[in-house]
Amino acid sequence: MKQVSGIVRPKGWARTLQRVLLFAVLGLFCVYYLVPLFVMVSTSLKSLAEIREGTLLAPPRAINTEAWAKAWRSACVGVRCNGLQPYFVNSVLMVVPAVLISTFLGALNGYALTKWRVRGADTIFALMLFGAFIPFQVILLPMARTLGELGLAGTIPGLVFVHTIYGLAFTTLFFRNFFIGVSNGIVQAAQIDGAGFFGIFFRIVLPMSIPAIVVTVIWQFTQIWNDFLFGIAFTVGESNPVTVALNNVVNTSTGVKEYNVDMAAAIIAALPTLAVYVVAGAWFVRGLSAGAVKG
Amino acid sequence: MGSRFGRALEKRLPLIVVSPLFAASLIFVYGFILWTVWISFTRSRVLPNYDLAGLLQYERLWSTPRWHVALSNLVIFWLLFVVLCLMIGMLLAILLDQRIRIEGVIRTIYLYPMALSFVVTGTVWKWILNPGLGIERVMHQAGLEGFRFDWLVNPDYAIYTVVIAGVWQSSGYAMALFLAGLRSVDDELLKAAAIDGASPLRTYMRIVLPMMRPVLMSVVIILSHLAIKSFDLVVALTGGGPGYATDMPATFMYSFAFQRSELGLAAASAVMMLMTVIAIIVPYLYSELRRT
Numbered sequence: 001m002k003q004v005s006g007i008v009r010p011k012g013w014a015r016t017l018q019r020v021l022l023f024a025v026l027g028l029f030c031v032y033y034l035v036p037l038f039v040m041v042s043t044s045l046k047s048l049a050e051i052r053e054g055t056l057l058a059p060p061r062a063i064n065t066e067a068w069a070k071a072w073r074s075a076c077v078g079v080r081c082n083g084l085q086p087y088f089v090n091s092v093l094m095v096v097p098a099v100l101i102s103t104f105l106g107a108l109n110g111y112a113l114t115k116w117r118v119r120g121a122d123t124i125f126a127l128m129l130f131g132a133f134i135p136f137q138v139i140l141l142p143m144a145r146t147l148g149e150l151g152l153a154g155t156i157p158g159l160v161f162v163h164t165i166y167g168l169a170f171t172t173l174f175f176r177n178f179f180i181g182v183s184n185g186i187v188q189a190a191q192i193d194g195a196g197f198f199g200i201f202f203r204i205v206l207p208m209s210i211p212a213i214v215v216t217v218i219w220q221f222t223q224i225w226n227d228f229l230f231g232i233a234f235t236v237g238e239s240n241p242v243t244v245a246l247n248n249v250v251n252t253s254t255g256v257k258e259y260n261v262d263m264a265a266a267i268i269a270a271l272p273t274l275a276v277y278v279v280a281g282a283w284f285v286r287g288l289s290a291g292a293v294k295g
Numbered sequence: 296m297g298s299r300f301g302r303a304l305e306k307r308l309p310l311i312v313v314s315p316l317f318a319a320s321l322i323f324v325y326g327f328i329l330w331t332v333w334i335s336f337t338r339s340r341v342l343p344n345y346d347l348a349g350l351l352q353y354e355r356l357w358s359t360p361r362w363h364v365a366l367s368n369l370v371i372f373w374l375l376f377v378v379l380c381l382m383i384g385m386l387l388a389i390l391l392d393q394r395i396r397i398e399g400v401i402r403t404i405y406l407y408p409m410a411l412s413f414v415v416t417g418t419v420w421k422w423i424l425n426p427g428l429g430i431e432r433v434m435h436q437a438g439l440e441g442f443r444f445d446w447l448v449n450p451d452y453a454i455y456t457v458v459i460a461g462v463w464q465s466s467g468y469a470m471a472l473f474l475a476g477l478r479s480v481d482d483e484l485l486k487a488a489a490i491d492g493a494s495p496l497r498t499y500m501r502i503v504l505p506m507m508r509p510v511l512m513s514v515v516i517i518l519s520h521l522a523i524k525s526f527d528l529v530v531a532l533t534g535g536g537p538g539y540a541t542d543m544p545a546t547f548m549y550s551f552a553f554q555r556s557e558l559g560l561a562a563a564s565a566v567m568m569l570m571t572v573i574a575i576i577v578p579y580l581y582s583e584l585r586r587t
Binding site for chain 1: 305308309310312313316317319320321323324325326327328330331334343383386387390391393395401402403404405406407408409410411412413414415416417418419420421422423425428429430432433436463467471520523524526527530531534544545548549552553558561562564565566568569572576580
């Protein structure tokens with residue numbers, strides 16, 4: 001034993017050094033990613049006077065939640081000074097139906113395209129998939145006009161509609177890829193037992209796609225909550241989602257610049273998706289890599 | 296549903312379900328693209344005008360200095376954003392792949408910015424990079440009195456602040472994708488290499504990295520796609536300014552469409568963006584679809 005450890009030792013030293021270096025680099029990057037979060041939280045808990053005296057990196061001397069209260073209830077978004085609260089509610093009212101509808105339709109579509117012989121299924125899928133990649137600038141103008149003609153311009157239902165339509169490409173893609181891995185035998189057996197298209201979908205296929213549903217819901221939730229382009233293009237004032245309101249709070253140029261309120265507002269806008277990420281991180285990552293391997 | 300009609304209906308149900316969704320895609324993706332392309336060939340300003348006017352708007356677009364600024368910004372941002380994200384992502388993925396016990400925690404920290412909205416990222420970095428109260432102040436208090444950092448309000452450097460914030464947000468994503476790729480390399484292969492006496496470094500350079508080529512391809516495409524569409528980050532961080540120094544095609548299009556009511560010109564810029572994306576995505580999609 002003694003001899004062996006003697007022989008191995010130099011290598012052991014090199015290895016220890018390697019590990020130390022490895023953790024130093026990994027730790028450094030942890031700091032890099034965490035510093036903005038720290039700055040955001042600590043600035044939001046400082047008073048304006050403390051912000052002007054100290055530096056970004058100094059932790060707050062005392063916990064001061066005034067900025068939070070102001071960001072939530074009374075910060076000015078343009079001319080209205082009700083804080084982020086009403087816009088947060090707008091985002092909730094937008095994201096819930098949009099996520100549920102786009103996920104449900106994507107599941108149904110993916111199921112029909114893979115488990116039933118729809119003629120031209122592959123072509124239909126390829127054509128729909130393209131919708132996930134277009135720069136949305138190319139549909140902004142006609143969509144604004146269409147929403148106007150439907151009487152949905154500047155409304156939350158209008159945003160739900162837009163997010164559902166343009167979310168479909170991704171939800172279909174995700175469920176199609178999931179269903180391809182599901183054996184056709186189950187569907188055929190159920191058919192022989194006399195089950196129909198919807199019977200098989202609701203009683204057999206949906207219950208077994210819980211993982212796909214979770215990933216899709218998380219992905220759609222993150223995308224739609226964080227959306228800014230549709231929000232700023234298709235809503236005005238009172239119907240803005242929270243991301244647009246946040247931008248308006250930060251870039252309102254009247255009066256004293258309140259960095260603590262800006263940071264509290266940013267955290268409020270980020271909280272729902274951050275919470276989802278912390279609770280369901282593994283699923284989130286699966287959505288990300290699914291979003292990557294399109295096709 | 297016992298009737299003949301019922302059975303006939305049941306047989307067509309899949310098509311009945313798919314058709315409206317497909318139709319929605321045809322109208323809201325392809326139909327709308329055609330509309331925008333059409334408008335880009337007209338004189339439309341505040342209101343759409345459907346009389347064709349040839350390449351007028353494209354000529355106007357390419358003779359607008361602001362468009363050239365937007366394009367050169369896009370090129371700068373695109374190159375730096377993709378290269379930096381690739382380098383950081385690859386480095387972190389390789390390091391995290393060294394059997395680290397707290398890998399889960401570290402990965403969570405690296406990846407959380409992806410859960411944030413670009414507007415939030417822009418807001419935070421706008422504060423960190425604030426000339427006067429931000430990093431500059433930190434350096435002054437650390438004793439570097441002469442330190443100046445005003446990139447955010449400097450027309451020549453503002454675009455690099457967008458790169459800084461963008462890389463912070465998306466490099467973790469590149470790491471996650473690379474890590475997934477590394478994990479899919481067969482363990483047996485690595486063992487065989489080790490038995491043959493190959494050093495870890497050699498194994499990486501000769502075996503693992505070459506096998507990552509398809510993953511690398513995907514990551515480049517995804518990051519490029521993010522770069523071309525970047526809009527929120529620019530608006531939140533610099534508002535396209537100072538002046539229009541950090542304008543990108545996406546913000547250019549938005550401002551000509553919704554603020555200046557130049558429908559035709561905005562449509563032309565949107566079409567240019569679409570062409571760029573198509574040039575990147577279609578060959579990729581084609582090869583991906585053929586593989587499955």
